[in-house]
Amino acid sequence: MQHKYASPKFFYTLAGQLTPWAATITALLLVTGLYLALFIAPADYQQGESYRIMFIHVPAAWMSMFIYMMMAGAGAVALVWNVKLAEIFASNCAPIGASFTLLTLATGSLWGKPMWGTWWAWDARLTSELILFFLYIGYMALQASIDDPRRAARAAAILALVGVVNIPVIHFSVEWWNTLHQPASVSKIGAPSIHPSMLAPLLLMSLAFTFYFFTVALMRMRNEILERERHTTWVARVLDPES
Amino acid sequence: MPKLLKAVGCLLHRDLTVALRRSTDILTPLIFFVIVVSLFPLGLGPEPSVLKTIAPGVIWVAALLATMLSLNRLFANDHADGTLEQMALSPHPLTVLVLTKVTAHWMLTGLPLVLISPLLAIQMFLPESAIGTLTLSLLLGTPVLSLLGAVGAALTLGLRGGGVLVSLLVLPLYTPVLIFGAGAVAGVIADIDVEAHFSLLGAFLALALAFAPWAAAAALRVSLD
Numbered sequence: 001m002q003h004k005y006a007s008p009k010f011f012y013t014l015a016g017q018l019t020p021w022a023a024t025i026t027a028l029l030l031v032t033g034l035y036l037a038l039f040i041a042p043a044d045y046q047q048g049e050s051y052r053i054m055f056i057h058v059p060a061a062w063m064s065m066f067i068y069m070m071m072a073g074a075g076a077v078a079l080v081w082n083v084k085l086a087e088i089f090a091s092n093c094a095p096i097g098a099s100f101t102l103l104t105l106a107t108g109s110l111w112g113k114p115m116w117g118t119w120w121a122w123d124a125r126l127t128s129e130l131i132l133f134f135l136y137i138g139y140m141a142l143q144a145s146i147d148d149p150r151r152a153a154r155a156a157a158i159l160a161l162v163g164v165v166n167i168p169v170i171h172f173s174v175e176w177w178n179t180l181h182q183p184a185s186v187s188k189i190g191a192p193s194i195h196p197s198m199l200a201p202l203l204l205m206s207l208a209f210t211f212y213f214f215t216v217a218l219m220r221m222r223n224e225i226l227e228r229e230r231h232t233t234w235v236a237r238v239l240d241p242e243s
Numbered sequence: 244m245p246k247l248l249k250a251v252g253c254l255l256h257r258d259l260t261v262a263l264r265r266s267t268d269i270l271t272p273l274i275f276f277v278i279v280v281s282l283f284p285l286g287l288g289p290e291p292s293v294l295k296t297i298a299p300g301v302i303w304v305a306a307l308l309a310t311m312l313s314l315n316r317l318f319a320n321d322h323a324d325g326t327l328e329q330m331a332l333s334p335h336p337l338t339v340l341v342l343t344k345v346t347a348h349w350m351l352t353g354l355p356l357v358l359i360s361p362l363l364a365i366q367m368f369l370p371e372s373a374i375g376t377l378t379l380s381l382l383l384g385t386p387v388l389s390l391l392g393a394v395g396a397a398l399t400l401g402l403r404g405g406g407v408l409v410s411l412l413v414l415p416l417y418t419p420v421l422i423f424g425a426g427a428v429a430g431v432i433a434d435i436d437v438e439a440h441f442s443l444l445g446a447f448l449a450l451a452l453a454f455a456p457w458a459a460a461a462a463l464r465v466s467l468d
Contacts, residue, residue, distance in 0.1 A: 079461075134415040141411050145402045154465045155398050159412060162394055162458050165450070 006085050008225045009234050015218040022218060026211040033204035041198050050114045057107040059206040060100045061125075063213060064132055067097035071139075072164040075157025085221075087153035088228070090160065091143055092220040096213055098136035104129050135163045149228060250335045251343045258347035261320075268316060273355045276309040280363045291368040298367035299377065299428035306356050306381060307417050310388040311410050313352045314396045317344060318463070322400055331467055341463065342456040345393045353385030369428070376431045383444040384424040390455035391416050397462035420447055 037055035044051040074090035077083055108126055109119045120126070139156055146152035194202070229235045262269055283301050287293055321327040330340050360381050364374045395413035399405040427440035 131415050131418055134411075138412040138415060141408055142398060145399075145404060145408055151465060151468060155462060158394070158458055158462045158465065159398055162391075162416065162454075165454075 006083055008084060008088070008229055009232075011085055012222055012225050012238070015222050019215060019218050019222075022211055022215040026208055026215050029204055029208035029211060033201050033208050036201035036204060041201055042195075047115060050111065053107050053111040055201055055205050057104060057111060058202060059209045060103040060107065061129060062206055063209045064097055064101040064104055064129065066210070067093050067100060067213060068132065068135070068160070069164065071097060072157075072160040075153075075160045078153060079157050079161075084228075087150065087157070088221050088224050089217065090157060091149075091153055092217055092224060094136055094140050094143070094156075096216055096220075098133065098140065100209070100213075101129060101133040101136060105133065139163070247335055247339065250333070251339060254330075254340060254343045255347055258344060259350065262316075262347070262351045268313075269351050269355065272309040272313040272352050273359060275312060276305050276356055277359065277363065279305040279308065280367065284367070295368045295370070295432065298364065298369045299373075299425040299432070302360060302363055302367065302377065303381075303384075303421050303425040303428075306360075306385065307388065307414070307421060309356060310352055310385065310392055311413060313348070314392040314409055314413070315406055317348050317393055317396045318400050319396075319405075322466075327463070328467055331463065337460040337463065338456045341393060341397075341459045342452075345389050345456065345459075348393070349386050349389040353381075353389055356385055357381045370432060373428050373431045376437065377428045380424045380427045380441070380444060383441065383448055384420045387420050387444075387447050387451045388417060390451040390459075393459040394455055394462055397459040397466060400463065400466040420444065423447075 033055070037052060041052070041055075043049050071090050071093035074086040074093065078086040078090060105126070108129070112121060112126075113119055139159055142159055143152045143156045146155055226235055226238070280302055283297065284294055287297070318327060321330070331337055333340070357378055360378055361374050364377050369377065392409075392413050395409045395416075398412060399409045402408060423440045423443045427437040427444070430437040430440060
């Protein structure tokens with residue numbers, strides 16, 4: 001049974017059925033989250049309206065790390081059990097993760113201008129986000145320079161596993177350096193220092209981003225499955241049902 | 244076990260001999276290190292207070308780049324003449340053989356950088372108290388650079404544009420070492436206790452010793468497929 005789900009042919013159909021659902025959930029969450037974030041949540045007593053960038057910035061930053069973990073995890077599965085589907089998933093995580101990282105950097109810089117008075121500060125978390133972006137770029141560059149897709153996937157998986165050591169460094173760098181970035185306010189276990197009216201849209205936006213990630217990943221995986229299996233008869237039948 | 248030790252000894256001896264017969268290979272990264280550091284006073288002006296402030300970072304970044312330049316020497320020649328495949332086929336664990344090759348690489352690249360660093364420190368007006376710290380931080384840090392670099396070198400083995408690609412893969416991974424290596428030297432200048440920096444550098448070395456040879460061996464097996 002497990003084998004059936006891991007076969008690219010079966011997954012292609014399954015992903016095709018799941019994609020519209022995932023896309024609908026993404027849209028619903030995004031609309032609700034944005035409405036709560038932009039209209040319902042009160043303005044911050046110190047930062048005014050510009051704090052609302054946080055509702056994009058923070059979930060994007062979470063996603064950038066989450067996707068790297070997913071990518072490394074899938075890479076490990078691909079290396080150990082030789083699962084083709086995990087390879088395809090891992091290699092399609094990278095562009096999405098890199099986009100979220102770039103979004104984090106861009107929104108962080110937009111928020112920094114009114115708050116800190118500069119577009120860029122060498123603050124711990126911005127810097128580690130930049131390094132994460134470089135890691136994604138390296139991953140994609142390595143994959144692009146190896147022609148054989150299976151070899152590329154395995155080499156990239158090793159790189160992702162080495163890079164995942166960097167993720168704890170990213171998290172703990174907040175404590176290692178004392179800089180002008182405000183301390184993380186949601187991760188405090190027990191009593192979060194953020195008001196529920198702001199927490200709800202933040203969590204909704206994170207969920208929306210997560211579903212967006214799965215939607216796009218499914219679509220990209222379908223494409224790559226077709227490309228990898230283009231010499232098989234079932235792909236020929238999918239592309240041209242009359243033959 | 245004695246057989247493995249003998250193999251390790253042979254490999255180390257062989258790598259060192261081969262490198263010493265072509266001594267320009269050893270000298271090039273070292274001279275690059277010296278030139279890069281010497282360029283900064285020319286670009287920034289000879290003001291001792293400015294040079295003193297930037298010295299830890301400049302020397303460390305130059306060490307990073309010099310190590311990176313020497314990485315293609317690690318596996319490329321052995322790959323070209325088929326020696327690497329014989330090593331992969333030998334009954335000895337590839338991880339241990341990779342660790343041996345990395346050790347040889349460090350002795351030929353990292354160690355010379357460490358030994359010449361006091362000279363550059365004087366050139367950059369580092370106070371005497373910081374020179375020992377610089378040397379010690381490089382002594383702890385450069386093996387990490389060689390170990391992580393081995394993973395990058397193994398992953399890019401035989402690829403087109405491997406030289407530039409390896410820098411893309413390896414430099415982001417070098418950042419923690421750079422932060423705490425240069426941080427230790429800057430800390431001594433600012434009169435801060437730097438024990439934590441050295442503990443972390445030691446921790447990175449232990450971590451890299453445990454995992455990097457293993458990852459590099461896995462990468463070599465992928466590249467040799």
